Amino acid sequence: MSEPVLKVRDLSVVLERNGRDFPVLDGVTFDIAPGEVLGLVGESGAGKSMTGIAIIDLLVPPLRRTSGTIALSGERLDQLSAKRMRRVRGKRIGFVFQDPMTSLNPVLSIGRQLTDTMRRHLPLTRGEARERAIAWLTRVGLANPPRVFAAAPHELSGGQRQRIVIALALCAEPDLLIADEPTTALDVSVQAHMLTLLRELHEETGTAMMLITHDLGVIAKMADRVAVFYAGRVIETAPTGRLIGAPLHPYTAGLMQATPAPDADGAMRVRAIPGAMPGIGALPPGCAFHPRCERAQAICREERPPLADAGGHDAACYFPLVEEVVS
Amino acid sequence: MSLDDVLILNAVSKAYGGRASMIEKAFGRRPKGLQAVREVSFTIRKGEVMGLVGESGCGKSTIARMAAGLLAPTGGEIGRNAAMREQMIFQDPFSSLNPRWRVRDIVAEPIRTHRLRPKKAIDERVAELLRQVGLSPEDGAKFPQAFSGGQRQRISIARALAGEPDFLILDEPTSALDVSVQAQILDLLRGFQAELHLTSLFITHNLPVVRLMADRIGVVYLGELVELAPTETIFHRPRHPYTRLLIDAAPDLDATDRSLHPIPGDLPDPSDPPSGCVFRTRCPFANERCAAERPELRTVETGQVRCHYDLDLSQRAAA
Numbered sequence: 244m245s246e247p248v249l250k251v252r253d254l255s256v257v258l259e260r261n262g263r264d265f266p267v268l269d270g271v272t273f274d275i276a277p278g279e280v281l282g283l284v285g286e287s288g289a290g291k292s293m294t295g296i297a298i299i300d301l302l303v304p305p306l307r308r309t310s311g312t313i314a315l316s317g318e319r320l321d322q323l324s325a326k327r328m329r330r331v332r333g334k335r336i337g338f339v340f341q342d343p344m345t346s347l348n349p350v351l352s353i354g355r356q357l358t359d360t361m362r363r364h365l366p367l368t369r370g371e372a373r374e375r376a377i378a379w380l381t382r383v384g385l386a387n388p389p390r391v392f393a394a395a396p397h398e399l400s401g402g403q404r405q406r407i408v409i410a411l412a413l414c415a416e417p418d419l420l421i422a423d424e425p426t427t428a429l430d431v432s433v434q435a436h437m438l439t440l441l442r443e444l445h446e447e448t449g450t451a452m453m454l455i456t457h458d459l460g461v462i463a464k465m466a467d468r469v470a471v472f473y474a475g476r477v478i479e480t481a482p483t484g485r486l487i488g489a490p491l492h493p494y495t496a497g498l499m500q501a502t503p504a505p506d507a508d509g510a511m512r513v514r515a516i517p518g519a520m521p522g523i524g525a526l527p528p529g530c531a532f533h534p535r536c537e538r539a540q541a542i543c544r545e546e547r548p549p550l551a552d553a554g555g556h557d558a559a560c561y562f563p564l565v566e567e568v569v570s
Numbered sequence: 571m572s573l574d575d576v577l578i579l580n581a582v583s584k585a586y587g588g589r590a591s592m593i594e595k596a597f598g599r600r601p602k603g604l605q606a607v608r609e610v611s612f613t614i615r616k617g618e619v620m621g622l623v624g625e626s627g628c629g630k631s632t633i634a635r636m637a638a639g640l641l642a643p644t645g646g647e648i649g650r651n652a653a654m655r656e657q658m659i660f661q662d663p664f665s666s667l668n669p670r671w672r673v674r675d676i677v678a679e680p681i682r683t684h685r686l687r688p689k690k691a692i693d694e695r696v697a698e699l700l701r702q703v704g705l706s707p708e709d710g711a712k713f714p715q716a717f718s719g720g721q722r723q724r725i726s727i728a729r730a731l732a733g734e735p736d737f738l739i740l741d742e743p744t745s746a747l748d749v750s751v752q753a754q755i756l757d758l759l760r761g762f763q764a765e766l767h768l769t770s771l772f773i774t775h776n777l778p779v780v781r782l783m784a785d786r787i788g789v790v791y792l793g794e795l796v797e798l799a800p801t802e803t804i805f806h807r808p809r810h811p812y813t814r815l816l817i818d819a820a821p822d823l824d825a826t827d828r829s830l831h832p833i834p835g836d837l838p839d840p841s842d843p844p845s846g847c848v849f850r851t852r853c854p855f856a857n858e859r860c861a862a863e864r865p866e867l868r869t870v871e872t873g874q875v876r877c878h879y880d881l882d883l884s885q886r887a888a889a
Binding site: 286287402430431432434435436438439442457458459460461463464465483484487488497498499500501502503504505509511513514515516517519520 | 625626718720748749750751752753754756757775777778779781782802805815816819820821822823824825826828829830831832833836837
């Protein structure tokens with residue numbers, strides 16, 4: 244097997260409040276293989292975005308990484324100086340956030356932002372950068388690229404801006420693209436366009452992708468493999484088809500049942516998980532999900548289940564659901 | 571208006587702008603108005619949940635606000651029962667609750683405004699409502715900031731129910747919530763629906779949510795109601811091409827079929843809508859007639875549709 248593009252081991256992040264540390268991420272471990280799309284799914288506050296921020300080393304106090312190794316194509320990012328890390332961001336890791344204005348400078352033209360990014364990271368002349376920028380604007384499906392090149396961000400629609408952010412994230416030819424809720428702020432028809440674009444570019448460039456979303460539908464269509472987050476930990480990881488077809492962790496199953504969908508005979512069903520995810524500093528002992536779990540027994544209240552390594556479909560649960568054998 | 575009709579919209583329109591500014595007058599330019607809602611008609615019957623679905627900017631929230639009497643239409647008429655009490659639940663539970671009021675005062679306000687209970691019975695009624703929405707009476711002493719988004723939406727629901735409404739308008743009530751919290755709120759709303767036989771107008775961009783909640787669904791595109799039919803009919807036998815494409819565009823949970831189905835083209839500028847049928851610029855079936863002639867809202871056996879043609883759209887369009 245080839246070396247993973249991204250290898251995260253035992254990543255932990257704490258939030259400091261009144262001199263005490265509260266866990267925000269706890270022992271997060273996963274790999275992304277070359278060309279793979281790994282989906283990070285979970286609810287607000289589960290730690291999926293925090294994982295992305297920790298990887299690109301943009302944590303600011305009161306948040307702090309306390310343990311973990313992060314390797315990008317074999318190079319340890321957690322040991323890099325702040326200065327060298329700046330060269331990794333944007334060049335070797337591109338990112339797309341939910342709000343395109345987070346990534347765009349409101350006072351610079353789109354063309355300037357694209358050419359600046361490319362020339363910072365690639366050996367290009369001004370003319371070459373301009374040519375490539377126009378090519379990128381065409382590639383991300385924008386009509387009239389020369390006009391968009393000269394435009395300021397506020398002159399464009401939300402969907403157009405998100406296309407530009409995708410171009411900005413990929414134009415320096417990164418090893419890894421981190422897309423954090425890239426379609427959440429968009430309407431359903433625009434969302435399908437954006438997912439199609441991400442998929443096409445992923446197929447063309449072969450860039451590995453970490454796709455952070457709360458939307459299981461987006462996961463089902465886009466991800467090769469999935470890591471499910473709950474209260475700062477990865478509680479299940481599996482190839483997408485197996486995770487959706489036969490989840491092992493009761494929380495994953497609950498998340499799926501909470502998504503309104505028609506059942507086999509076409510009747511709509513939705514089933515809520517009782518209670519709420521514990522907040523930072525309010526983690527119960529044992530398994531963080533046990534107060535909401537129908538299957539919980541004594542051991543779940545006392546000991547935290549590790550993420551079992553069961554060869555590709557792993558769950559942090561003492562009493563996982565039985566995976567049905569698909570013949 | 572029959573006794574069973576709670577609300578009737580008859581060719582209701584809402585236009586913004588359109589009044590010439592000084593500069594436009596000086597230069598003799600025609601003002602650029604915006605037709606947010608155009609000739610929308612439907613009737614909500616007692617006890618039913620009517621859903622309105624569409625993308626942002628399509629005019630569905632404007633329709634909701636006119637239905638609630640918060641906005642006056644610029645054309646058409648709205649008929650409502652004068653004795654009817656309405657309550658509204660909004661999308662953003664962070665801005666719809668007054669941060670300076672305690673929860674018990676927020677919930678008690680409609681009771682006081684409409685004088686629904688004697689003064690000394692108000693506290694007990696508020697406690698009862700808080701219990702019904704899954705909060706505790708002690709929560710009444712806190713301020714909204716102490717609560718999560720889902721809990722705030724429970725407070726909004728308690729406040730709406732406190733007004734003992736005959737008619738409830740819900741504008742994207744779960745869109746700001748996580749899926750597991752959304753499921754709890756939908757459960758809660760469905761419980762009240764069954765128990766109180768509430769008539770409601772449920773507005774959302776989320777098709778599975780409206781399919782779960784509504785008896786009938788109206789589909790809105792660029793300010794127009796393009797289709798109206800019973801919920802399951804909309805999903806099994808849509809009559810308008812936009813309805814079909816909207817259903818296909820949302821990614822479902824099927825990981826074995828990874829095809830994506832974007833709606834072709836972009837949303838036109840609402841201040842400069844296409845001639846004829848508003849959807850024709852994105853419609854795979856459009857022809858010259860669609861550009862020349864605006865389709866009427868026709869009554870068909872399944873409901874109503876604003877399309878010139880009887881298309882068989884029961885199958886998903888090829889990818």
